[in-house]
Amino acid sequence: GAVVSQHPSWVICKSGTSVKIECRSLDFQATTMFWYRQFPKQSLMLMATSNEGSKATYEQGVEKDKFLINHASLTLSTLTVTSAHPEDSSFYICSAMILSSTDTQYFGPGTRLTVL
Amino acid sequence: QKEVEQNSGPLSVPEGAIASLNCTYSDRGSQSFFWYRQYSGKSPELIMFIYSNGDKEDGRFTAQLNKASQYVSLLIRDSQPSDSATYLCAPYSSASKIIFGSGTRLSIRP
Numbered sequence: 001g002a003v004v005s006q007h008p009s010w011v012i013c014k015s016g017t018s019v020k021i022e023c024r025s026l027d028f029q030a031t032t033m034f035w036y037r038q039f040p041k042q043s044l045m046l047m048a049t050s051n052e053g054s055k056a057t058y059e060q061g062v063e064k065d066k067f068l069i070n071h072a073s074l075t076l077s078t079l080t081v082t083s084a085h086p087e088d089s090s091f092y093i094c095s096a097m098i099l100s101s102t103d104t105q106y107f108g109p110g111t112r113l114t115v116l
Numbered sequence: 117q118k119e120v121e122q123n124s125g126p127l128s129v130p131e132g133a134i135a136s137l138n139c140t141y142s143d144r145g146s147q148s149f150f151w152y153r154q155y156s157g158k159s160p161e162l163i164m165f166i167y168s169n170g171d172k173e174d175g176r177f178t179a180q181l182n183k184a185s186q187y188v189s190l191l192i193r194d195s196q197p198s199d200s201a202t203y204l205c206a207p208y209s210s211a212s213k214i215i216f217g218s219g220t221r222l223s224i225r226p
Binding site: 104 | 212
């Protein structure tokens with residue numbers, strides 16, 4: 001099956017610093033990747049759609065200047081949380097889509113961010 | 117109105133029984149649906165994809181779709197403790213986005 005990796009798997013940082021999270025499709029090319037955020041005991045909330053070679057499309061209410069997304073290649077998308085604050089502490093999950101009749105998304109293992 | 121409605125649970129089912137998970141959706145234009153399973157602290161994993169009315173079976177899992185009633189369900193036969201997780205119903209939109217429901221927590225009791 002399709003494999004998606006994320007790095008790091010967890011990160012702890014001080015308030016005001018920036019954190020970069022990588023999402024890689026290991027055995028397929030993904031023109032489209034998605035970034036989700038999940039707070040404890042809540043469902044996954046789609047933050048943005050990342051398209052290779054173009055600007056990301058953000059969902060309503062997500063600050064594009066705070067959550068910088070770069071999709072530089074067909075196998076890599078990055079999410080940078082700028083000037084992180086404790087309320088940004090969450091589980092960040094990416095997914096990569098295989099173009100097919102079902103356009104199935106495969107999820108990375110997630111990155112747990114804790115901002116002190 | 118939320119796009120997807122699921123009973124948050126927890127739904128408690130004895131081991132070996134059939135677990136029935138239900139999902140209703142508001143967009144009549146939704147043509148296909150994913151069922152994902154998510155263990156606590158982990159990311160979702162795909163269980164089923166269904167796009168035709170009727171049933172689709174895969175091992176112990178059966179997805180049922182009724183577009184007229186805007187209803188999709190997942191049946192798990194011979195439930196095992198390892199099936200204890202949150203099950204997420206998600207319609208597939210034309211924009212290739214998956215919008216997840218809040219999920220149903222399933223607990224299989226030995």
